[in-house]
Amino acid sequence: xxxxxHIRVEMLSNPxxxxxxRDLVSSVARRFGFDDLTCSKIALAVDEALANVIxxxxxxxxxxxxxxxxxxxxxxxxxxxxxGADDTDGMKIVIEDEARQVDPSSMxxxxxxxxxxxxxxxxxxxEVMDEVVYEQREATGMRLILVKRVGEAGPQxx
Amino acid sequence: xxxxxxxxxxxxxxxVVVSPVEDIDMSRSPQLRNALRGVQNDRPRKIVVDLTRVGxxxxxxxxxxxxxxxxxxQNGWQLIICGLNPRVRAIxxxxxxxxxxTIVPTRDEALAN
Numbered sequence: 001x002x003x004x005x006h007i008r009v010e011m012l013s014n015p016x017x018x019x020x021x022r023d024l025v026s027s028v029a030r031r032f033g034f035d036d037l038t039c040s041k042i043a044l045a046v047d048e049a050l051a052n053v054i055x056x057x058x059x060x061x062x063x064x065x066x067x068x069x070x071x072x073x074x075x076x077x078x079x080x081x082x083x084g085a086d087d088t089d090g091m092k093i094v095i096e097d098e099a100r101q102v103d104p105s106s107m108x109x110x111x112x113x114x115x116x117x118x119x120x121x122x123x124x125x126x127e128v129m130d131e132v133v134y135e136q137r138e139a140t141g142m143r144l145i146l147v148k149r150v151g152e153a154g155p156q157x158x
Numbered sequence: 159x160x161x162x163x164x165x166x167x168x169x170x171x172x173x174v175v176v177s178p179v180e181d182i183d184m185s186r187s188p189q190l191r192n193a194l195r196g197v198q199n200d201r202p203r204k205i206v207v208d209l210t211r212v213g214x215x216x217x218x219x220x221x222x223x224x225x226x227x228x229x230x231x232q233n234g235w236q237l238i239i240c241g242l243n244p245r246v247r248a249i250x251x252x253x254x255x256x257x258x259x260t261i262v263p264t265r266d267e268a269l270a271n
Contacts, residue, residue, distance in 0.1 A: 040214070055184070
């Protein structure tokens with residue numbers, strides 16, 4: 001995989017811009033071969049991850065940086081065939097911030113048996129994505145690595 | 159009308175239909191929360207949340223509906239949700255909350271329920 005992200009966006013931690021991040025991720029996921037509903041779910045997972053950074057990492061401060069990077073899981077094939085996504089195995093999304101660092105092992109979804117408002121974001125992320133890895137960045141902030149693979153049935157998975 | 163982008167109608171006495179539009183995310187769920195709290199002040203017997211014009215909802219929107227559903231249970235009114243597209247329905251299913259709410263396909267069914 002090309003170490004350089006194919007897309008890298010810096011955004012401010014303002015909830016107003018979550019729609020732009022969703023549209024970007026959904027559009028790219030579609031080009032990588034995911035069906036419409038899966039594209040929407042991937043965008044939801046990214047939305048929840050960004051909202052968690054804003055809400056918990058930055059305590060709702062709306063002027064802090066967040067970086068969103070995207071790779072195809074078969075990046076070389078995409079580079080050779082930019083108009084198509086037939087060789088794509090899926091996508092990798094990395095979200096980085098400069099928020100306070102937390103123990104990655106504490107990033108777990110809550111028990112869904114007790115219905116209450118809030119606390120669903122991490123559960124949704126883990127439910128939608130195939131791989132979810134939280135880690136501390138080297139200097140400051142957190143990094144969330146998300147992987148979603150195209151279904152074995154083919155690019156247009158149900 | 160209330161909250162710029164949320165339509166509030168009273169099709170019959172004691173019944174209120176709240177219809178948000180477009181996306182309900184972290185930046186917009188406070189509007190829905192305010193609208194739902196506002197209509198509760200009139201002590202309706204039924205509130206219908208019509209999501210027909212909502213293209214996307216995240217967990218903050220879902221949390222707002224959970225809050226309203228809890229209030230309904232505590233105060234003796236009915237909350238019915240209708241008009242979910244597949245994308246919006248997906249978040250209810252992912253959060254395993256589809257059975258927590260009363261969800262029907264259309265507004266007409268919600269009003270008749």
